[in-house]
Amino acid sequence: MLRKIRVFLATVFFCVVTLLFLDFTGTLHAWLGWTAKIQFLPALLALNFGVVAFLVALTLVFGRIYCSVICPLGVMQDIFSWAASKRKKNRFNYSPAKSWLRYGVLIVFIVTLVMGFDVVAHILAPYSAYGRIAQNLLAPIWGLGNNVLAFLAERVDSYAFYTTDVWIRSWGTFAVAVATLVVVGFLAWRGGRTYCNTICPVGTVLGFISRFSLLKPVIDTTKCIDCGLCAKKCKASCIDAKNHKIDYSRCVVCMDCLESCKKGAVVYTLRKNANAEQPKGEEKVDTSRKNFLVSAGLLAASAVKAQEMKLDGGYATIIDKKPRAPFRTLTPAGSLSAKNMADHCTGCQLCVAVCPNKVLSPSPYLENFMQPAMSFEKGYCRPECTKCSEVCPAGAIRPISREEKSSTSIGHAVWVKRNCVVITDNVECGNCAEHCPSGAITMVLSDYTNPKSKKIPVINKERCIGCGACEHLCPSRPYSAIYVKSYKYHKTI
Amino acid sequence: MKAEHKNNIDRREFIKRIGAGSLLTVAAFTGCKSNKSVGDGMAEEDIPTDKMEYRTNPNTNDKVSILGYGCMRWPTKEEEGKTIIDQDRVNSLVDYAIEHGVNFFDTSPVYVQGLSEKATGIALKRHPRDKFFISTKMSNFSNASRENSIMMYESSMKNLQVDYFDYYLLHNIGGSVEDFNRRFIDNGILDFLVEERKKGKIRNLGWSFHGSADVFDHILAYHEKVHWDFVLIQMNYSDWRNARGRNVNAEYLYGELEKRGIPVLIMEPLLGGRLSNVPAHIEARLKMQEPDRSVASWSFRFNGSYPGVLCMLSGMVYDEHLQDNIKTFSPFVPLNDEEKEFLFETADLMLNYPTIPCNDCKYCMPCPYGLDIPAILLHYNKCINEGNIAKSSQDDNYRKTRRAFLIGYDRAVEKQRQAAYCVGCGQCNKHCPQRINIPREIRRIDQYIEKLKQGLDF
Known part of the structure; x- marks a missing residue:
């Protein structure tokens, strides 16, 4: 029964967290976004101590059910392991804890975070690892499936589905996701929760706490017939059946052993020895970290084609936009600064997954690898949207209202005269001014002595919020004649 | 095509x-x-x-x-x-x-x-x-x-x-x-x-x-x-x-x-x-x-x-x-x-349906900035004919018409050829046999779309 409850809860959590990454409409987050916010490491980085305290308390009472139910990477491993068990039953064996590896990885994890070389930590972090897998590998399939439905809906004049763009935002992050899936999947296929009990830093920290949990599975030696079945069913390989001992630091309270024991000798009960001792094992993360920002261009590669004029009908070829390089990291309103982003973001890709304007993509650069960066080739940061700030579980993008966003300047626009169509094509334009949501762009005479001269944009930096509407909608291609330069620290205007 | x-x-x-x-x-x-x-x-x-x-x-x-x-x-x-x-x-x-x-x-x-x-x-x-x-x-x-x-x-x-x-x-x-x-x-x-x-x-x-x-x-x-x-x-x-x-x-x-x-x-x-x-x-x-x-x-x-x-x-x-x-x-x-x-x-x-008198002759095309002018105008007309243009955001069926307009828009007009990219250069106007002021209509439609997208009251 307990196992069934665990499986049920795990399924629900797993599906919900996965859907958060798939739901490009952003409607689920309002109701179920909390499932991402109670993930351990993001909550810790968000300095969300309420959640951390809750998870510590949960572990102190029930043991590591976080790993069995809440953590999506844990549940994903259970799915692999379950599939492997279909082929070969009772395949596990007790193995002693590899403490040196566990604590070694934990130390590396903390050290890299403190040192500011967070890429390693982000790759190891379980929830973010799963997020990358969901966003890079599942979301495209989901998107394509949706597009098939949208195609069909269009045929029958239904507006139930609409087409969404499916593309791989960064091949670097994609590669990390694939590698994670392969490694973690392989380990789970072979040995169940190997990853959780040897590598995962969250598992190690919670394992330290769970030693002292109130409730835990216990082998009743009066009933045990030493058949060893519980150990063979234990995907954490933590049941020493011969000695009737369970390593509670590794046990993820999956309850499989309870169900497997024919004699009812394994029970989930209050711990016997009552030498309660408050654990202090809490991971320390220095939140003041490195401060160096990227100066390099984002991804973009597409054929440059000349525009052509035809007779009646036909389309001018649209040359894809390219980002201006080099540029500094531009992070969404709510992230306060690139530094704050670097300090908190674990690269889970949730913001990237929900960005409806195709502005966010994971950075391909080592300095902020896998963390979101903005660029305006496919869209701009629309005034009504605050999706990324709503979903971020790690406090890297703080919740921000629409009004606050409209007065938060993440950078300012810069005009590039030599690209402007007013100059190059000698036409009237002003599309940047037309679409500037903060009225920061004014069109003025290019030659003030000639009232008939064409108008060019001037930018009021004090009003510009850096949303990129001007950059994206600028007719100059592939390089826009106006681009957003980021501020080191966001400003309130 | x-x-x-x-x-x-x-x-x-x-x-x-x-x-x-x-x-x-x-x-x-x-x-x-x-x-x-x-x-x-x-x-x-x-x-x-x-x-x-x-x-x-x-x-x-x-x-x-x-x-x-x-x-x-x-x-x-x-x-x-x-x-x-x-x-x-x-x-x-x-x-x-x-x-x-x-x-x-x-x-x-x-x-x-x-x-x-x-x-x-x-x-x-x-x-x-x-x-x-x-x-x-x-x-x-x-x-x-x-x-x-x-x-x-x-x-x-x-x-x-x-x-x-x-x-x-x-x-x-x-x-x-x-x-x-x-x-x-x-x-x-x-x-x-x-x-x-x-x-x-x-x-x-x-x-x-x-x-x-x-x-x-x-x-x-x-x-x-x-x-x-x-x-x-x-x-x-x-x-x-x-x-x-x-x-x-x-x-x-x-x-x-x-x-x-x-x-x-x-x-x-x-x-x-x-x-x-x-x-x-x-x-x-x-x-x-x-x-x-x-x-x-x-x-x-x-x-x-x-x-x-x-x-x-x-x-x-x-x-x-x-x-x-x-x-x-x-x-x-x-x-x-x-x-x-x-x-x-x-x-x-x-006359009660203020459609734009575009006959889809495509004389205005190709727009040098890549817009699909007739498709934008025809989508707007289609929405007028089907009652999917909201008079006010207080309309009873506002949510329905908004969805139909915006989703239909992305279907009818490739995203990069939509009204927002119009620079207003007016090179199309002289080709239109119906004498439509194309940039004005396109911008009017774009402003309507912005209202829908931003969820503004109107």
């Missing part, structure tokens, strides 16, 4: 809606005749091959089918990233048309990205020369030099694979006297064409008109000198008295031509689909009156009821269009005065 494709959907949807509309409103009349071709009770075998209405051209005694084939909208396909005409489909459409009595084909050097003449020529070459009348135009808009114009004239002959034109037009004049002079008087091209007519290379010389009444009068005055054999005007029951933008009421144009005994050719009998894809209750009103006839047929019959009309051109892309139109004229039943009055009332009702 995309617009063509969309047109396809519109048409199909139109047919479907006729089906649905009739079921809802006039179920008793429509019945449920099961057949394979279209949803409004017309089977292929119902279309006669020998009942076509013919009109006689008083100048040459040509027996012209009243339904002419407009070759401005030939079906296209993409091949290696380029738009080409689907010649197989053109051939089969032309064959079908000739088989059912259509004998007038009208094209121009600029139609379908300049591909129309050649495709039309290939299709017609497969028929005896005396079985059809061919019509093409002097489309010397951008370069009106004498050499260039004559080159255009000669290449039309080559492309169409003929050694004489049955009908030849001064293409799209009437915007201004200056423009007319520039294109035809100063360079001596009108004289050249009159000479060609004398030589028998042009059997009928005329012009197509878009513009203002005074310029129309000015050019018509040349009749005494040149003798116009025909004039091509935009005419239908909506333009008869309610011409939009800078168009002239057809009642005036037709009257002036009839007075002088000049045969009238008609273009835009359906206003690029705006008179076949009509608001739901207009459609119900027409179907109620004539359940077995298509919405489009009303406009054709209206035009045909005027005896001075020689031929009306329809750009038929799909077999269903062609079949429906042939059926309308085989045999032709003119409208009586009561029915005409009914149509005028209908036209007045249509």
Whole structure:
């Protein structure tokens, strides 16, 4: 029964967290976004101590059910392991804890975070690892499936589905996701929760706490017939059946052993020895970290084609936009600064997954690898949207209202005269001014002595919020004649 | 291609809606005749091959089918990233048309990205020369030099694979006297064409008109000198008295031509689909009156009821269009005065739907900044006709109309070709025969879209 409850809860959590990454409409987050916010490491980085305290308390009472139910990477491993068990039953064996590896990885994890070389930590972090897998590998399939439905809906004049763009935002992050899936999947296929009990830093920290949990599975030696079945069913390989001992630091309270024991000798009960001792094992993360920002261009590669004029009908070829390089990291309103982003973001890709304007993509650069960066080739940061700030579980993008966003300047626009169509094509334009949501762009005479001269944009930096509407909608291609330069620290205007 | 494709959907949807509309409103009349071709009770075998209405051209005694084939909208396909005409489909459409009595084909050097003449020529070459009348135009808009114009004239002959034109037009004049002079008087091209007519290379010389009444009068005055054999005007029951933008009421144009005994050719009998894809209750009103006839047929019959009309051109892309139109004229039943009055009332009702008078002729394309202008305007019109333009964000069905508009917009117009990218350069305006202020309309639509997207109160 307990196992069934665990499986049920795990399924629900797993599906919900996965859907958060798939739901490009952003409607689920309002109701179920909390499932991402109670993930351990993001909550810790968000300095969300309420959640951390809750998870510590949960572990102190029930043991590591976080790993069995809440953590999506844990549940994903259970799915692999379950599939492997279909082929070969009772395949596990007790193995002693590899403490040196566990604590070694934990130390590396903390050290890299403190040192500011967070890429390693982000790759190891379980929830973010799963997020990358969901966003890079599942979301495209989901998107394509949706597009098939949208195609069909269009045929029958239904507006139930609409087409969404499916593309791989960064091949670097994609590669990390694939590698994670392969490694973690392989380990789970072979040995169940190997990853959780040897590598995962969250598992190690919670394992330290769970030693002292109130409730835990216990082998009743009066009933045990030493058949060893519980150990063979234990995907954490933590049941020493011969000695009737369970390593509670590794046990993820999956309850499989309870169900497997024919004699009812394994029970989930209050711990016997009552030498309660408050654990202090809490991971320390220095939140003041490195401060160096990227100066390099984002991804973009597409054929440059000349525009052509035809007779009646036909389309001018649209040359894809390219980002201006080099540029500094531009992070969404709510992230306060690139530094704050670097300090908190674990690269889970949730913001990237929900960005409806195709502005966010994971950075391909080592300095902020896998963390979101903005660029305006496919869209701009629309005034009504605050999706990324709503979903971020790690406090890297703080919740921000629409009004606050409209007065938060993440950078300012810069005009590039030599690209402007007013100059190059000698036409009237002003599309940047037309679409500037903060009225920061004014069109003025290019030659003030000639009232008939064409108008060019001037930018009021004090009003510009850096949303990129001007950059994206600028007719100059592939390089826009106006681009957003980021501020080191966001400003309130 | 995309617009063509969309047109396809519109048409199909139109047919479907006729089906649905009739079921809802006039179920008793429509019945449920099961057949394979279209949803409004017309089977292929119902279309006669020998009942076509013919009109006689008083100048040459040509027996012209009243339904002419407009070759401005030939079906296209993409091949290696380029738009080409689907010649197989053109051939089969032309064959079908000739088989059912259509004998007038009208094209121009600029139609379908300049591909129309050649495709039309290939299709017609497969028929005896005396079985059809061919019509093409002097489309010397951008370069009106004498050499260039004559080159255009000669290449039309080559492309169409003929050694004489049955009908030849001064293409799209009437915007201004200056423009007319520039294109035809100063360079001596009108004289050249009159000479060609004398030589028998042009059997009928005329012009197509878009513009203002005074310029129309000015050019018509040349009749005494040149003798116009025909004039091509935009005419239908909506333009008869309610011409939009800078168009002239057809009642005036037709009257002036009839007075002088000049045969009238008609273009835009359906206003690029705006008179076949009509608001739901207009459609119900027409179907109620004539359940077995298509919405489009009303406009054709209206035009045909005027005896001075020689031929009306329809750009038929799909077999269903062609079949429906042939059926309308085989045999032709003119409208009586009561029915005409009914149509005028209908036209007045249509004024309540502020659609943009775009006929999807694509003269404005390609937009140098990549916009799909007709697709944007047509989507807006479609939403007006379907009641999906919100008057206010407080409307009861605001959420529904907003969704329909925005999702439909992304379907109808490729994202990078949408209204937000319009720079307002205005290069399109001079090409629009309907004199739509395109950048103004596009920006107005864009501002509406911004309101929807931002969820602003309005």
